[in-house]
Amino acid sequence: MNLALLFPALMCGVFCYLGAIESCCLFGMSWGYYVMGRPLVAGLLCGLVFGDITQGVLCGVAVQAVFIANLSTGGATNSEITYASYGGIGLAMATTKDPAIAVTLSVLIGQTLGLIFYNTRMALYSFFNNGASRAAENNDDRGITLWHIVYPQICTFFIRAVPVFLIVFFGQGVVDALLNSVPEIVTHIISVLGGVLPALGIGMLMNIVIKDKMQLIFFLAGFVLLSFAGLSMVAIVFIAALVAYLVFLSSGKSAAEPEAQTVADAEAHAVYEDDDLF
Structure with missing residues (x-):
């Protein structure tokens, strides 16, 4: 267990919470989802906490290119971008600091663990909405505040900060073991595929814009x-x-x-x- 990773991993988890669309600390969408939640900003912040801003920004640029055309239709999404940003970039900064590896990890985390916790949050929030509705029917101001603000924020923090912290803190050994045990050709293929994904993201954006x-x-x-x-x-x-x-x-x-x-x-x-x- 590398205790030097404790603070950077903890900060990655906190940043992931602040970048949530429902986080009230940074006004939700305004400074949270559309600023803190972007991979480019995540790369800068991860670079700061890991002490290597240059590589952090390079990882952020690569991941941003992949998710530059990421769209959410209604409540459906194909990848959870904040988990991908802070989980993938944070884990890459804890291991190789390679932008191609950061892209691969971000896509993997965003489309697996990210979607699992995203759907968990959607299910829990429907429960909170029912509680807030009951409190409103009874004119219970305290209940409205608890069900509408306090409980959802606590839930969001644990669903976002804790998983990302565990991914970055305990994932270093897993990634290092995989990179050391697999053949070099496999590592090379992963790097190449990670380098191609940003081009795919730009192509998707062109398809929307042009x-x-x-x-x-x-x-x-x-x-x-x-x-x-x-x-x-x-x-x-x-x-x-x-x-x-x-x-x-x-x-x-x-x-x-x-x-x-x-x-x-x-x-x-x-x-x-x-x-x-x-």
């Missing part, structure tokens, strides 16, 4: 500028902003021309109208 195949030209132009021209991301952002502005101006002009033509035709037609006839 509505017209002509828009692929802009994506390919940016890829060429980055990969072959050697431009930095900052330079490409400025070029993209300029191109977007030019496209906006051209589309606005082309849309305004038919409208102007319609107005001109109406005015020309009005010249020959006699008000006395209508």
Whole structure:
């Protein structure tokens, strides 16, 4: 048992709780789910607690690319992103600090343990809702507070913080044993697959964002500028902003021309109208 992992593992669990959509500490969605719950932020925070910010951010970037198009339809989700962020990145930082391994662990944890605890939480919250409804019918302010705020927050903390803490604290030995016992070719395959998953996430995002195949030209132009021209991301952002502005101006002009033509035709037609006839 490595006691040096105690504090980082504990903090990963606390961060996972703060990143929950129902966490009241950071206003739920505003600063919790959409800030603390993002893999990119999780990579930075895990890097801070493990003392290696650079590798933490690299792991966060890789995992963020995988889940960049992650969508939840109603109450259904295909992966629990906060478990994936802090469980996967935290465990990777406790072992290899390899972004590809972080991606593999995040997908594994998010789609297995994450979904198990996510569905457990949904079932428990229906029970809390019934208690809050009964308290409201009886005008019980204290009962409403307990069932609507206190009990759900305690449940969320234990369902999120405790599993992630155990994963990071006790998972180091399991991961190290697996990596040391399996053949090198298997480790290489895991790293390669972990490197491919971010590309899959970006592809899923493109499938959502790109509505017209002509828009692929802009994506390919940016890829060429980055990969072959050697431009930095900052330079490409400025070029993209300029191109977007030019496209906006051209589309606005082309849309305004038919409208102007319609107005001109109406005015020309009005010249020959006699008000006395209508």
